[in-house]
Amino acid sequence: MTAVETAPVPIRPGFVTWVRQRLFPNVASGVVTVILTPILVYLGYRAVMFVAVNGRWEVVSRNLTLFMQGTFPRDEQWRIVVQILLLALALGVGASTAGAAAVDRAREAGLPVVKQPLSQVVRRFWPIGLFVLVLLYFASTLTPWLVVAGALAAFGLGNTARFLPSRLRNLGWLLMTLLIVAGFQVVSGTTGRSWVMSAMLVAVGVLVAFPLDGLAPRARLAARAGMALLAAAVVFGIYTLIPLEGIGWDQWSGLFLTLWVSALAIILSFPLGLLLALARRSSLPAIRVLATGYIELIRGVPLITLLFMGQYILPFTLPPGSNLSSISRAIAAMTLFTAAYVAEIVRGGLQSLPTGQNEAAQALGLSASKAMRLIILPQALRAVIPAMVGQFISIFKDSSLLYILAINEFLGVRSLVHAQADFRSIAHAETLVFVAFGYWAFSYSMSKESQRLERRLRVGL
Amino acid sequence: MTSTRAGANVRPPFWRDVRVLRVVGQILAIVAVFLLLRWLYGNLVTNSGRVGFDLDFGFLTQPTQFQIPNHDEFNPRSPVWQMVLVGVKNTLLASFFGVIVAAIVGVIVGIARLSQNWLAAKLATAYVEFFRNIPPLVIIVFFAFAVFLYGPLPNLRESIEIRAPGTDHNLLTLSLEQWGIPSIADNGALVWYALFVALGLVVSALVWRWRTRVNDETGAPHHRLLWSLGILLAILAVGFLVLGEPFRITWPTLSENRRRLVDGFAISAAFISVAGALGLYTASHVAEIVRGSILAVSRGQTEASNALALSNFQRYRFVVLPQALRIALPPLINQCLNLVKNTSLAAAVGYSEITVLTQASIGNGRPAVPSIVILMLVYLTLSLVISALLNVVNRRMTLVSR
Numbered sequence: 001m002t003a004v005e006t007a008p009v010p011i012r013p014g015f016v017t018w019v020r021q022r023l024f025p026n027v028a029s030g031v032v033t034v035i036l037t038p039i040l041v042y043l044g045y046r047a048v049m050f051v052a053v054n055g056r057w058e059v060v061s062r063n064l065t066l067f068m069q070g071t072f073p074r075d076e077q078w079r080i081v082v083q084i085l086l087l088a089l090a091l092g093v094g095a096s097t098a099g100a101a102a103v104d105r106a107r108e109a110g111l112p113v114v115k116q117p118l119s120q121v122v123r124r125f126w127p128i129g130l131f132v133l134v135l136l137y138f139a140s141t142l143t144p145w146l147v148v149a150g151a152l153a154a155f156g157l158g159n160t161a162r163f164l165p166s167r168l169r170n171l172g173w174l175l176m177t178l179l180i181v182a183g184f185q186v187v188s189g190t191t192g193r194s195w196v197m198s199a200m201l202v203a204v205g206v207l208v209a210f211p212l213d214g215l216a217p218r219a220r221l222a223a224r225a226g227m228a229l230l231a232a233a234v235v236f237g238i239y240t241l242i243p244l245e246g247i248g249w250d251q252w253s254g255l256f257l258t259l260w261v262s263a264l265a266i267i268l269s270f271p272l273g274l275l276l277a278l279a280r281r282s283s284l285p286a287i288r289v290l291a292t293g294y295i296e297l298i299r300g301v302p303l304i305t306l307l308f309m310g311q312y313i314l315p316f317t318l319p320p321g322s323n324l325s326s327i328s329r330a331i332a333a334m335t336l337f338t339a340a341y342v343a344e345i346v347r348g349g350l351q352s353l354p355t356g357q358n359e360a361a362q363a364l365g366l367s368a369s370k371a372m373r374l375i376i377l378p379q380a381l382r383a384v385i386p387a388m389v390g391q392f393i394s395i396f397k398d399s400s401l402l403y404i405l406a407i408n409e410f411l412g413v414r415s416l417v418h419a420q421a422d423f424r425s426i427a428h429a430e431t432l433v434f435v436a437f438g439y440w441a442f443s444y445s446m447s448k449e450s451q452r453l454e455r456r457l458r459v460g461l
Numbered sequence: 462m463t464s465t466r467a468g469a470n471v472r473p474p475f476w477r478d479v480r481v482l483r484v485v486g487q488i489l490a491i492v493a494v495f496l497l498l499r500w501l502y503g504n505l506v507t508n509s510g511r512v513g514f515d516l517d518f519g520f521l522t523q524p525t526q527f528q529i530p531n532h533d534e535f536n537p538r539s540p541v542w543q544m545v546l547v548g549v550k551n552t553l554l555a556s557f558f559g560v561i562v563a564a565i566v567g568v569i570v571g572i573a574r575l576s577q578n579w580l581a582a583k584l585a586t587a588y589v590e591f592f593r594n595i596p597p598l599v600i601i602v603f604f605a606f607a608v609f610l611y612g613p614l615p616n617l618r619e620s621i622e623i624r625a626p627g628t629d630h631n632l633l634t635l636s637l638e639q640w641g642i643p644s645i646a647d648n649g650a651l652v653w654y655a656l657f658v659a660l661g662l663v664v665s666a667l668v669w670r671w672r673t674r675v676n677d678e679t680g681a682p683h684h685r686l687l688w689s690l691g692i693l694l695a696i697l698a699v700g701f702l703v704l705g706e707p708f709r710i711t712w713p714t715l716s717e718n719r720r721r722l723v724d725g726f727a728i729s730a731a732f733i734s735v736a737g738a739l740g741l742y743t744a745s746h747v748a749e750i751v752r753g754s755i756l757a758v759s760r761g762q763t764e765a766s767n768a769l770a771l772s773n774f775q776r777y778r779f780v781v782l783p784q785a786l787r788i789a790l791p792p793l794i795n796q797c798l799n800l801v802k803n804t805s806l807a808a809a810v811g812y813s814e815i816t817v818l819t820q821a822s823i824g825n826g827r828p829a830v831p832s833i834v835i836l837m838l839v840y841l842t843l844s845l846v847i848s849a850l851l852n853v854v855n856r857r858m859t860l861v862s863r
Binding site for chain 2: 022023025029032033036037040283284285286287290297299300301302304305308309312313316317318319320393397398400401403404411414425426428429432435436439440443444447
């Protein structure tokens with residue numbers, strides 16, 4: 001490229017030109033503009049009047065806590081606050097670790113490092129930011145302000161993880177896992193069997209953080225097993241030492257419940273969906289038929305029928321005496337449902353890989369399981385990240401179905417609000433608009449994020 | 462390997478023999494699934510004996526014991542299987558109108574997103590991004606509560622009556638419980654007239670094919686629409702005259718005490734909530750499909766039609782849309798399927814489709830397990846029918862594309 005060639009500078013048309021080109025390019029388009037303008041002006045006027053003048057928004061401001069945490073015991077609210085702080089910290093650690101890892105990779109590859117300006121982050125997550133601002137606007141006490149300030153501070157603190165030396169980068173991921181587990185347990189307690197799940201997560205985190213690749217194969221296996229067991233033992237020890245009584249799922253509600261239910265459904269369904277996808281592509285006919293049957297059966301019925309199954313049938317298919325809360329059963333139903341969709345997504349990722357990958361792995365003498373683990377899955381799973389985010393949005397929206405089971409998640413909380421004498425038959429539009437805005441803010445941000453990932457990873461199924 | 466004796470005909474021990482392992486693995490998988498199901502079923506039987514509920518389908522012939530609102534032909538003594546039929550009918554009805562709304566709105570919005578007109582494009586984008594990102598259930602509940610139940614409309618007794626211009630018939634009555642629209646009433650020969658309608662449709666279809674053939678063979682203008690429509694209308698008019706007014710139009714009218722709608726056709730608010738909300742929600746997905754498939758038609762096609770000096774309309778009608786349709790149809794049918802499954806969300810507003818009725822009948826003491834099995838079978842059947850349709854369409858499409 002010679003020095004004279006420069007990228008063409010786009011010419012910004014003047015206002016009049018712009019109007020003529022984009023609003024009145026021809027007769028038909030001009031007619032559309034003339035018809036749409038008054039309609040838009042009227043709708044805009046009504047919307048502004050509703051938001052700023054007519055709306056009886058005290059129904060939201062007086063019940064803000066109810067919308068956020070529902071019937072969660074008020075005395076235990078500190079747990080949610082601590083959880084938010086821990087999760088913000090985890091988010092900060094995760095974001096900065098991911099960023100630093102990207103910088104490391106760019107350096108290794110000798111590429112220039114482009115720093116992402118803050119404005120771009122704002123542009124990516126403005127709906128959630130707007131939602132938080134609306135919450136703060138409705139806040140009648142100081143607590144929400146303190147929580148938001150604390151969360152921002154925690155996020156900033158977590159960002160210091162970028163200063164870890166690059167060979168300890170994995171520690172950042174481990175720290176994030178630990179913080180998330182801690183955040184979850186602060187609310188759900190450390191007594192009972194809750195240590196099992198945490199121990200498993202922490203063990204996986206430790207194994208990822210310290211792969212011990214340097215050791216000889218035999219010793220490596222033993223060392224890994226020992227490390228995982230040690231991690232599990234430490235978790236068990238901590239949980240026994242600090243027996244924190246938990247607030248069970250059956251007492252969670254509001255937006256808090258909505259977010260956790262969808263997160264748990266997608267997290268729990270992922271391993272199941274992965275297995276189903278592999279089973280569906282298995283060369284063993286019996287396994288393939290079983291997996292295909294399950295996936296198609298689940299995909300053929302609406303989620304609500306599975307939720308009914310969870311409510312009306314599941315309790316009776318377990319031995320007498322086993323007692324699951326209705327939220328646990330709903331999460332089980334949503335997990336089984338989502339697993340079928342995750343399986344199809346993962347299958348799409350597996351099919352998107354050229355067969356050459358598998359053949360190359362075979363040519364290198366890798367066993368089938370090693371080829372799958374080292375060659376196929378990493379690429380396939382990377383390709384399905386955007387679709388998985390899409391599935392998360394879908395399950396996030398579907399969690400509103402718990403309302404039909406009389407569980408008070410974000411949409412269901414409305415029935416508590418309108419049970420109050422002051423709001424019995426008024427302001428339904430206001431609460432619904434608020435709820436819809438909450439759902440919209442999260443889904444819209446995530447769908448933008450999934451589109452961005454699709455461009456970034458250059459994948460599209 | 463030091464020993465070269467290990468030739469091809471020495472079989473490995475059976476626990477390392479892939480051929481054996483494959484069979485054993487499959488048997489193990491089947492046994493494991495079978496044991497799991499047996500365990501679950503065993504618990505179910507134990508619990509049914511303990512708690513006392515049925516697992517058989519005998520309840521289908523017992524009376525339902527509750528009244529379905531707005532269904533006068535149904536009473537609490539009608540057997541449960543009739544309730545299932547009513548539910549399936551209502552599911553299909555809501556799906557049908559939902560699909561119509563979704564198709565009309567979706568196509569308009571999808572094309573508007575590609576419009577040169579800035580206003581139309583932005584408005585369409587806003588529509589898509591808004592409706593796609595809120596749960597359909599929230600939209601349904603919004604319609605049911607904010608538009609109807611606690612909304613601006615008056616109740617049935619003070620229905621807004623919109624007169625047909627120049628007459629004193631009601632064209633439309635609006636209230637928060639029911640909307641009335643004109644309908645037709647049987648004068649005794651409606652069944653026979655239906656025969657005429659069927660005949661008219663068949664004849665006009667034949668005429669359509671004949672005109673197409675004429676056009677293909679001679680190049681003469683086909684005027685298919687004109688011919689078919691003309692023939693259809695002619696047959697309908699002849700039928701009307703021959704049978705001597707087989708039906709009459711009834712206008713929605715409020716009864717003397719203004720408690721209910723007589724004549725016309727009453728649409729319940731719950732139906733409008735479900736069909737309208739799902740239609741608007743699905744329309745956002747349809748719009749994306751329409752837009753995507755138009756964009757997917759390669760630019761070369763547009764350039765080629767420009768080179769042939771086709772007008773904008775001709776380019777769309779004869780080049781772009783036929784190809785876009787082929788890309789769009791499979792995902793569109795999928796959206797239909799989603800809409801049918803989403804009608805189950807009516808459970809929140811009590812539109813009496815199959816899910817609501819099943820829930821109500823379980824609440825009335827009918828056994829849950831067989832009821833839910835029937836419910837799932839209904840949806841599975843609907844899914845299978847639509848998937849079969851999708852397969853047929855796919856096959857036709859690939860045939861066309863060669």
